[in-house]
Amino acid sequence: MKWLVLIGLVAISEGIVIIPMTKMKTLRETVLEEITPKDFLEERSYNLSQETNLDYKFSSHPLRNFLNMAYIINITIGTPPQEFSVIIDTSSSDLWVSFIYCQAPSCSKYLRYNPKTSSSFQSDEGKHIKLTYGSGSITGVLATDTVRIGGLIAKSQTFVLSMNKLSGALEQAPYDGIMGLAYPSLAILGTTPIFDNLNKNGIISEPVFAFFISSWPHKSSLLMLGGVDHAYHKGALKWVPVTEAGLWQITVDRISMNRKVIACSGGCQAILDIGSSYLFGPTDIVRSILRSINPSPLQNEQRSISCHRTITLPPVIFTINGMDYPLTRKYYIQKVSEDICFITFNGGTENLSPPETWVLGDIFLRAYFTVFDRGNNRIGLAPAV
Known part of the structure; x- marks a missing residue:
């Protein structure tokens, strides 16, 4: 079975593959486009109707463009926070990051979560998980901790600690995991995706998110959570x-x-x-x-x-x-x-x-x-x- 060299469409957790993709050829070797905005957006929000000035909780988060192939956001996990770069994906619902005990060669190059240094870490009795994606699969164990996206705090967030990394083109990409934003029906059974956690606990005031994917190197791509900047x-x-x-x-x-x-x-x-x-x-x-x-x-x-x-x-x-x-x-x-x-x-x-x-x-x-x-x-x- 051939697959897109990117994430492609993610399969449902625990190994049920649903969407095969044709493998793409590498177009060219190029350098990573580092987009570091000088200023973050002012935290203001707009109702989706575009007709109200109510003070909604709303935040925008810069995304780093990896060769026009993936969009990466920085999050933190744990107390004190451990920072990770994760790929945004709207065709999966789970969050995973690399585990300190990951033995794959690619894991050693990137950040790995260490539960021993987090006072808010909670074990999930070592439940083993397999997630299958268009570019490969990962295996790991479930854990729970505090996850932050900028100023948004998702307490008691369940996620996967990966014991390996995806193969193919993404194996060399500068990322530590993937954050899914699809519906909860695609999530690991019994877990709550991070977007639903934020919404359920009132951390965001509207159950919406939006993307501005920039076509220009000088303008940062953005993920907006809880509102829309028109x-x-x-x-x-x-x-x-x-x-x-x-x-x-x-x-x-x-x-x-x-x-x-x-x-x-x-x-x-x-x-x-x-x-x-x-x-x-x-x-x-x-x-x-x-x-x-x-x-x-x-x-x-x-x-x-x-x-x-x-x-x-x-x-x-x-x-x-x-x-x-x-x-x-x-x-x-x-x-x-x-x-x-x-x-x-x-x-x-x-x-x-x-x-x-x-x-x-x-x-x-x-x-x-x-x-x-x-x-x-x-x-x-x-x-x-």
Whole structure:
């Protein structure tokens, strides 16, 4: 079974694999983009209706961009706090970090949680857990401690202490774990995901979170918890119902290009996932799209295209809940070198149900500011600034 080199879509805990992904090739060797904002956002919030000035508890947290492949946030665990860098993922619900007793070679390079130095640590009787992801699996044990995301404090938070690290591309990434933000139905049985812990205890005033995924090196990407800063999108948010309360799944009406429907002609499902780098769909449909975009591929690789030929490419339009969301070539074409570009469509979702299901990863999220509203089971979309 092949997998996306990133997190891809996470499988449910305890080893039940649900979503295979096609393995992507490495585009190029590059340096880690370190985004360190000079100033944190003022802690102010906005009601989702955009019509009130009530003082909601709201916070924004900078995300570090790892090669446009993963978005990483700093959290702390324990008393006194031990700091960790964790990948944000909206297709899983569990939190895990590396354990001090992890013996994998990659663990020695990064931070590992030490329960002996935390006065708030609680053991979970050594319950063994296996979490399976698109890029591999981890095994570990359950523990409970205080977790902090900036000024937000989740007391008695259950998480996994990993005894190994994910393989593939992420093995070398600068991260210590993963923090899932999907629905609790995907979490380890009997545990409460961190977002639900924050919401249940009133640490955040609204059960929403939002992403601004920056397309520019000088502007930090952000995770907003408990509210929305409307300065990061243009126009009003358009709301789309969630059809699958596990993953963040919605209905797409059609996908078109040059006024021609190229996919999803009778409607289809799509999963919004910050843990996936590109755009994923059924392999046969993606191949057809690639042929129409790139009839003369470079080196027989359909996704490789001469950069000068991309200048005239039209937008790919996702029609969702009656609204058009164009994705211009700026987003679905990535530059590999001065002359070679890469088309960011990939196959691999044909085994899902329904068969035509798409995954709208970071390529889509960079174009559209996205609000995940758990309280109303809906997703808000608006063009990012």
